[in-house]
Amino acid sequence: MSELVAARRARLAALRERGVDPFTATRYDVTAHAADLAAKYADLGEQGRAESETWSLAGRIMAVRGQGGVIFFDLHDRTGRFQLFVRKNDAGEDAFAIAKQIERGDIVGATGFVFRTKAGDLSLYVQSFEVIGKSLQPLPDKWHGLQDKEKRYRRRYVDLTVNPHVRDVMILRSKIISEMRRFIDAQGFFEVETPVLLSIAGGASARPFLTHSNALDIPLKLRIATELYLKRLIVGGMERVYEIGRTFRNEGIDQTHNPEFTMLELYAAFWDVEDMMRFNEELMAHLARTVHGSETFLHGEEVISFATPFRRIGYLEAFKEYGGLEREQLLDPDSALRLLRDYGIPESPTHAHALDKLFERIVEPHLLQPTFVYGYPVVLSPLAKRMKDDPELTQRYELFAAHMELSNAFTELNDPDDQRKRFELQIAERAAGDDEIPPPDWDFVTALEYGMPPTAGIGIGVDRLVMMLTNNASIRDVLLFPLQRPLPENARDEDEEPAPTA
């Protein structure tokens, strides 16, 4: 045990000797928070004392400044910081001796009245206090906080304690998601939950995580999208459904990818992709206003404007504008594969893959302000309805901003025969080496055979949207617990080595 932990345990023992056990405390009757008191007494005059009203605060002690017969504490609660003032002459010998044992990190509840100190700081003149939790681990530096990224992610509880900015981002995330729900619910959507454990993980192209059911003795996969199940609900007549849920893709980890991430998928019967565009831009503008009070905000060095309407550009038109490429060069598979060589991009196993790579290289760098790119080729869009006047393209768009894909939406394919054909085409692509393409979900085709109304659907990467709105460059900084490789002492699989029981 480290010396610092030993010192803290000694303080715990000292408290217990004085009849105070921080770990037996259960509840504390909190009547005020730091920010509330700061606002309420903002006008309190120089050295003023509001003795007629008493308040109870609780939180973690983040700084201790002892000065002989008085002690100042910085108490942090979820709203911010408030200073506590304890004076020996008022508290009495016994209570003051207990107060002297309180150290940085301890959890304290305090009751008293608000006054302004000589230095002008609002403080709580403590009339009584309780030590209701004890920190046995030393906290990081009070000035520099915790900088080490690895420790910040592995011990997020410490990061949250000492780096207030992290908590602010996570609170904003929470706010963004609840606003999202409010906005959607107001339009009559039902929030639903579809399975995470599946035999066929479809609805997107990605390698799934594999697991196993003991009860059924079958292999299972974690979902890579919620799409096919939400559309089954549209078939079932629910008309407007959405799910905000965790999705799992067994692929690379980098600044915009975590193996588990949160996606909003939403489906509306009787809408088409145009309706969805309007819904999408209104939602984005609403969230920007909620977070920033404005539709314009800073992302990195760039000013982004979520003011509606967003720019719209055709998929083929974008290639023409930014790369001078013609329709035939892209839609002909052999020609698209040749283009890869022209741009020095590694070979692709499929036409679809090649188009994605080309788009990423030629068009994406130009998409700073929010832009709907619509009319994706059907080879890229196995679940989208074709355009009426141009069956090689689909009624599908993706929304980009700050060079990131923020959403993907289309008028849903509801022709079961066409869907079957596209699945069959995917079988061929899978065989050709694109192992991210899932095997077909034939029951989904059966569902379409029962009849699905014309429907539009959308998927929004919630983490990326939060990154955008909170000006974070890394997905890890908007996730509370981003995936980290376990440390060696935790890496052992419990199933392999059952711990001996006493």
Add this chain to the structure above:
RNA sequence: GCGCCUGUAGCUCAGUCGGUAGAGCAGCGGACUUUUAAUCCGUUGGUCGUGGGUUCGAGUCCCACCGGGCGCACCA
């Protein structure tokens, strides 16, 4: 998976040419009855990520491995 960077006290960081490990904060002891990065005096604390190698001698040089970050590849 590949490349670059990185790992030194609880935290934030120094550590020169290879010569036997340092600061600030935290901690500990003391002073101080309005401080707020409190101050002042004194002081403890280190398998230098792990394992090898080179060397009279390695935090420092070399190799391998383990974390982490960034870039590339893959993907949303």
